Amino acid sequence: xxxxxxxxxxxxxxxxxxxxxxxxxxxxxxxxxxxxxxxxxxxxxxxxxxxxxxxxxxxxxxxxxxxxxxxxxxxxxxxxxxxxxxxxxxxxxxxxxxxxxxxxxxxxxxxxxxxxxxxxxxxxxxxxxxxxxxxxxxxxxxxxxxxxxxxxxxxxxxxxxxxxxxxxxxxxxxxxxxxxxxxxxxxxxxxxxxxxxxxxxxxxxxxxxxxxxxxxxxxxxxxxxxxxxxxxxxxxxxxxxxxxxxxxxxxxxxxxxxxxxxxxxxxxxxxxxxxxxxxxxxxxxxxxxxxxxxxxxxxxxxxxxxxxxxxxxxxxxxxxxxxxxxxxxxxxxxxxxxxxxxxxxxxxxxxxxxxxxxxxxxxxxxxxxxxxxxxxxxxxxxxxxxxxxxxxxxxxxxxxxxxxxxxxxxxxxxxxxxxxxxxxxxxxxxxxxxxxxxxxxxxxxxxxxxxxxxxxxxxxxxx
Amino acid sequence: xxxxxxxxxxxxxxxxxxxxxxxxxxxxxxxxxxxxxxxxxxxxxxxxxxxxxxxxxxxxxxxxxxxxxxxxxxxxxxxxxxxxxxxxxxxxxxxxxxxxxxxxxxxxxxxxxxxxxxxxxxxxxxxxxxxxx
Numbered sequence: 111x112x113x114x115x116x117x118x119x120x121x122x123x124x125x126x127x128x129x130x131x132x133x134x135x136x137x138x139x140x141x142x143x144x145x146x147x148x149x150x151x152x153x154x155x156x157x158x159x160x161x162x163x164x165x166x167x168x169x170x171x172x173x174x175x176x177x178x179x180x181x182x183x184x185x186x187x188x189x190x191x192x193x194x195x196x197x198x199x200x201x202x203x204x205x206x207x208x209x210x211x212x213x214x215x216x217x218x219x220x221x222x223x224x225x226x227x228x229x230x231x232x233x234x235x236x237x238x239x240x241x242x243x244x245x246x247x248x249x250x251x252x253x254x255x256x257x258x259x260x261x262x263x264x265x266x267x268x269x270x271x272x273x274x275x276x277x278x279x280x281x282x283x284x285x286x287x288x289x290x291x292x293x294x295x296x297x298x299x300x301x302x303x304x305x306x307x308x309x310x311x312x313x314x315x316x317x318x319x320x321x322x323x324x325x326x327x328x329x330x331x332x333x334x335x336x337x338x339x340x341x342x343x344x345x346x347x348x349x350x351x352x353x354x355x356x357x358x359x360x361x362x363x364x365x366x367x368x369x370x371x372x373x374x375x376x377x378x379x380x381x382x383x384x385x386x387x388x389x390x391x392x393x394x395x396x397x398x399x400x401x402x403x404x405x406x407x408x409x410x411x412x413x414x415x416x417x418x419x420x421x422x423x424x425x426x427x428x429x430x431x432x433x434x435x436x437x438x439x440x441x442x443x444x445x446x447x448x449x450x451x452x453x454x455x456x457x458x459x460x461x462x463x464x465x466x467x468x469x470x471x472x473x474x475x476x477x478x479x480x481x482x483x484x485x486x487x488x489x490x491x492x493x494x495x496x497x498x499x500x501x502x503x504x505x506x507x508x509x510x511x512x513x514x515x516x517x518x519x520x521x522x523x524x525x526x527x528x529x530x531x532x533x534x535x536x537x538x539x540x541x542x543x544x545x546x547x548x549x550x551x552x553x554x555x556x557x558x559x560x561x562x563x564x565x566x567x568x569x570x571x572x573x
Numbered sequence: 574x575x576x577x578x579x580x581x582x583x584x585x586x587x588x589x590x591x592x593x594x595x596x597x598x599x600x601x602x603x604x605x606x607x608x609x610x611x612x613x614x615x616x617x618x619x620x621x622x623x624x625x626x627x628x629x630x631x632x633x634x635x636x637x638x639x640x641x642x643x644x645x646x647x648x649x650x651x652x653x654x655x656x657x658x659x660x661x662x663x664x665x666x667x668x669x670x671x672x673x674x675x676x677x678x679x680x681x682x683x684x685x686x687x688x689x690x691x692x693x694x695x696x697x698x699x700x701x702x703x704x705x706x
Contacts, residue, residue, distance in 0.1 A: 150595065151659050242596055242651070327591075334672040335589035341699060375697035376589065376604065379643045383602030385593035387649050389638050406643055410698040418642070436660045477662040485663065486670040488630040490677055510662040550659040552596050 114357075115295045117288055117318070118366075119350040120145020120192060122325030124152050124169040128178060130326065130350040130369065135182045138352045138366035141295065143183070144287040145192035146323045147172065153281065154433045154550045156196040157256045168202035169194035173209045176276070180215055183275075191266055191277040191287050197256060199223045199280045203569055206278065216571040220269035222279035224565040227557060228257040231432055238430070238555040250434040250553060257432035259557055262395030262424075264301055265564040266290025272568060281431075283394045285319025288353075292318065296357050300396060303423070312397035313421030314359030317404065320392075321363055321381050321416070325350045328381040329365050329412075330372035342377070344370025351378075353416075361416040362409075375408035378416075382406070395428055395559075397421040427556040436551035437474065438519035441510040442526055442542035443481065446534065452499035454534035455480070455507045461533065462509060465525045473513040481506045506539075512549070519546035576685035585676035587690040588614060592672035599653035599668040601675050603646045606697075610690035611644040617680035623648050626678045644696065648675070 118134035121127075124147045134140050147169035160167030172194035183190060195202040203221045210217060231238050231247060231254055238247040247254075258281035267290050269277045279287070292315040293300045299308045321328045328351035330342040349369025354362040365373050382401065386392055392399040400420040407415040446454045459478060466473065479485040483493060485508065499505060511522045523543040530540070584590070587610045590603045603618060605611035620637035627633070633652035640647060654668055655661040665671070682690070 154659050242598065332591070333589070334591045334676075336585040336676065338589065343700065372700070374699065375643075376606070376695070376699075377697075379604060379645060380589065380591040380602055382643065383600075383640070383645060383647055384591055385595055385600060386602075386647065387595070387598070387600060387636070389640055389647050401640065402642065404642055408696065408698045433659065436656075439662060441662075475662070479664065481664060486665055487674040487677065490627070490630055490674050508664065512660075512662060552657040552659055554596050 114354045115142070115292070116140045116352055116354050117142040117144060117291055117322070118352045119322040119325050119328060121147055121171070121175070122323065122327060123147065123149050124155070124171060126325055128175045130348055131179060132182055133349055133366045133369050134352055135179060135186065135188055137368065140188060140352055142291040143188060143190050144291060144319070144322065145190070145194065146284045146287055147192060147194040148196060148281060150431060150552065153197060153256050153258060153431070157433065160197055165201055167198035168196040168205070172202055172278070173205050176206055177209055177213065180210055180217060184215065184217070189270065189275050189291070191290060193279045193282055193287060195221065195223070195278045195280045197226070197280065199278050203278045206276065207569055217275035218273055218571065219569040220272065220274035220277045221567045221569060222261065222265040222269060222277060222282065222564060224563050225258045225261050225281040227259050227430055227562060228254060228432070230557065230561060231257040231430070238557070241554040241556060247553060247555065250551065253434040253436070255433050255435060255550070257430055259428045259430045259562045260395060261428070261562070261564050262286050263290040263293055265566045267294045267300060268566050270294040274568065284323040285316045285394060286396060288319030288322055289315045289396060292355055296355065309397050309421030309423060310419065311359040313399045313419035314361055314416065315355065316394055316397055316399050316421070317382070317401070317416060317419045318353045318355055318361050321378060322351050322353055324381060324384065326371060327384065328363070328378065330377045333377055333380060342372045346370065363414045363416060364412050373412040373414055375406050375414060378406055378414045393425065393429065395424055397424055426559050428559050428562055430555050430557050432553040432555065433550045434553055436549045437512060437514045438516050438546055439510055439512050439549055440519040440522035440542065440546040441508060442523055442545065443506060443508040443539070444526070444537060445504050445506045445539040447504045447536040447538065448502060450500050451502055451505040452496050455505050457534055458529060459507065459509065461529065462525055471518045471521060472515060473511050473518060475512040477510040477512065479508050481508055516546065522546070577683050579681045580684055580687060581679050581681050582687060583676060584618065584678050584680060587687070588676065590672040590675050592668050592675070594654060594658055594667045596657045597652055597654050599650045599671050601648040601650070601672055603648065603675060605644045605690070606695045607690065607693040608644065609686070609693045611641065613680065613682050613686055613690055614646055615639055617682065618646055618678065620648065623650070623675070623678065
């Protein structure tokens with residue numbers, strides 16, 4: 111095989127914009143789109159959907175997204191992989207099939223599941239220590255609401271080998287959404303990978319996936335800097351990153367012509383290290399990546415060559431992220447105007463603290479921050495002296511209560527309204543009368559690979 | 574101008590950065606624009622210094638790795654998100670703005686070193702800006 115293939119970035123999160131994906135399909139000469147709808151916390155949101163309606167629990171944007179994109183993909187033979195299945199991949203696939211069939215389209219849809227391991231975590235005999243602090247899962251076992259293993263690329267490869275046009279998965283490693291099509295199209299060894307070259311190719315593919323899984327963040331979006339982000343052209347019409355990948359693993363990061371954004375050494379390497387811990391041991395189900403020898407050669411004109419990713423065999427464990435109920439919060443925000451804005455904020459805060467005490471409302475923490483002053487950088491952005499703050503045009507306060515009691519969270523907002531007529535003067539913008547919501551703790555852990563069985567199903571086309 | 578006199582500058586003057594989250598840890602990529610800038614980052618921005626910088630706010634452990642191949646340093650700050658994004662009460666519950674907090678860190682360099690870091694060509698290609706409508 112001598113040809114490269116091109117794969118484009120889909121969404122980077124549930125709620126992202128898919129118009130740049132249309133540009134990649136129409137002008138970017140891609141054969142595949144891979145779309146990551148699941149951030150670490152997204153399953154927590156989907157869990158709440160599923161509690162309301164068992165037919166939900168997937169990232170619902172995949173339906174309108176494919177109604178827009180499938181008619182562009184079909185004539186060009188572009189195939190689509192996504193993890194929008196969330197906690198209910200079959201539900202997502204059926205919703206997509208139904209919506210597309212109503213428009214007269216009948217793609218072959220594959221469903222990848224088997225990532226749900228909640229029942230294993232709930233087994234009282236099982237040990238699933240917290241990856242970061244070593245705690246025993248027994249401390250949260252009764253409160254677990256989801257637990258999903260990160261699957262690898264193999265079931266995606268199988269689905270594409272069997273002719274799927276659209277592959278919808280639950281939780282898989284984000285980069286596996288991209289590695290799957292690369293292995294399928296370039297004929298790389300995956301399950302039977304054994305030589306250093308096999309693993310280096312997979313490492314290149316994993317790096318490509320990592321660079322593309324956050325959509326515009328790989329092509330100049332969210333470019334963290336002082337005085338430089340302004341020089342990135344036309345973010346409002348950003349082109350999401352596209353990778354051109356050769357059989358030997360050499361890859362070029364680029365984007366569709368006539369789009370905004372910037373693909374260069376700087377924007378690509380910001381994404382390369384994003385959400386990476388030890389860069390010499392970036393774990394995935396398919397390969398362990400060492401970034402230490404990676405070379406990013408900037409060829410100019412939105413084209414960066416990627417070489418040098420080193421790979422080694424994966425471990426016999428898969429990462430699991432579980433979520434558990436972790437109490438409630440209620441939050442209020444309120445603006446206080448000049449004069450004496452700072453003193454009035456302090457007075458209001460003290461009144462609330464004494465009310466919580468007088469009414470014996472139990473709570474773990476009353477967290478207070480001042481949007482516009484310290485909510486982004488805490489004490490690293492030092493507060494000006496009180497006299498200066500009192501001269502400010504306005505001071506905003508955000509008070510958030512953390513409590514194990516839903517009733518206390520429900521009652522927090524109602525501690526405030528009396529102050530509108532009987533508290534400090536010149537206030538505006540009170541919000542949060544009914545703001546109680548449940549908090550979820552995240553439990554990352556590891557599971558022996560043999561306990562997780564990926565499942566692949568091909569949907570029958572809708573008549 | 575005394576080129577050997579030390580000047581104190583925030584990292585933002587010679588570096589760019591992005592932060593991300595996994596569970597309760599926030600990670601940072603810190604990037605020099607060129608080799609001259611990287612030499613300063615490598616010398617001045619140690620794990621201990623990053624830990625001391627965040628300590629008044631988030632006194633967690635800091636791990637660090639150099640990546641000279643891409644002129645970057647990688648840092649991980651433990652215990653940064655009140656237990657994790659879904660239970661963190663801060664407006665910035667995922668630490669997205671914390672990359673900028675790292676760029677507030679002050680380092681001391683000589684005027685000559687600063688000039689080299691700022692004037693040396695960047696390794697990355699940046700287009701001439703032409704206004705689009």
